Structure formats: C-alpha cells, structure tokens
Amino acid sequence: MSRVPGWLLRHRIIIEPYLGDSSTGALYGAAQQVRAFVDEQTRAVVSAGGEQVTSSSTAYTAPGVTAPPLSRVTLPSGRVTTVIAALSRDGGGLPTPDHVEIQLQ
Incomplete structure (x- = not known):
C-alpha cells in the first residue's frame, strides 16, 4: 500500500x-485540522442519497481521515462548505497513492 506523499498535501x-x-440545528464534533490537497473545480457527483449534485471543491487527504x-x-480560503461524500481510494497494492477524496458542496 502506497500512501499519498505528505509533500503533496500542501x-x-x-x-x-x-x-x-438537534432542536436547535445541526450538531458537529470537535474541529480537527487536516493536511490536504484542495482542488477547487466544479463537477457533478452523486451524493450518498443517490442524487446528482454539484461539487465545487474536492479535498484529497491521507488514508484514515x-x-x-x-x-x-473550512477551506484555506476561509470558505465554509459541506461534505457531499468521502471516498476511500485504495489501489489494492498497485503503485498508486492511497488517499481519501472528500467531495464538497
């Protein structure tokens, strides 16, 4: 298994x-800062519920996130967005960088 190199997570x-x-709105856990590579590109993706939605950004992180x-x-630009889906990308032993792809609204 080959992890995405840390130097790419800029x-x-x-x-x-x-x-x-809750009765007052969404509940969130403790904030954690994560190293990532952020690609701000608009594309169509499928949500966990099966709907086609528009993703405005994708963050690539190390496996396990x-x-x-x-x-x-919260992106480096300060823009706050919501996760559509987080997908584990595992090469199954192939020489590809294993990572997590986080699709964002």
Missing part, C-alpha cells in the same frame, strides 16, 4: 464531523 482544512440534528456526509469543512 493545504490545511478544518473538518467538523457531522453528528446529527473521516468526514461523514454533511460535515462542515
């Missing part, structure tokens, strides 16, 4: 994991 993002809803759908993410 950005820092802040992930606040979505915990659920968790970001449940609806988690709040």
Whole structure:
C-alpha cells in the first residue's frame, strides 16, 4: 500500500464531523485540522442519497481521515462548505497513492 506523499498535501482544512440534528440545528464534533490537497473545480457527483449534485471543491487527504456526509469543512480560503461524500481510494497494492477524496458542496 502506497500512501499519498505528505509533500503533496500542501493545504490545511478544518473538518467538523457531522453528528446529527438537534432542536436547535445541526450538531458537529470537535474541529480537527487536516493536511490536504484542495482542488477547487466544479463537477457533478452523486451524493450518498443517490442524487446528482454539484461539487465545487474536492479535498484529497491521507488514508484514515473521516468526514461523514454533511460535515462542515473550512477551506484555506476561509470558505465554509459541506461534505457531499468521502471516498476511500485504495489501489489494492498497485503503485498508486492511497488517499481519501472528500467531495464538497
């Protein structure tokens, strides 16, 4: 297994994991700063619910990072966005960089 090289993770993002809803709104866990490579490109993706939605950014992180759908993410620009899906990209032993792809609204 080959992890994405740390020198490629040039950005820092802040992930606040979505915990659920309360009577006052969404609940989030403790914020954690994560090294990532952020690609601000608009593209169509499919959400966990099966709907086609527009993703305005994608963050690539090291394996093991968790970001449940609806988690709040602060990008290096200061823009706050929401996780559509977090996908584990594992090469299965091939010489490709294993990573987590976080699709953001």
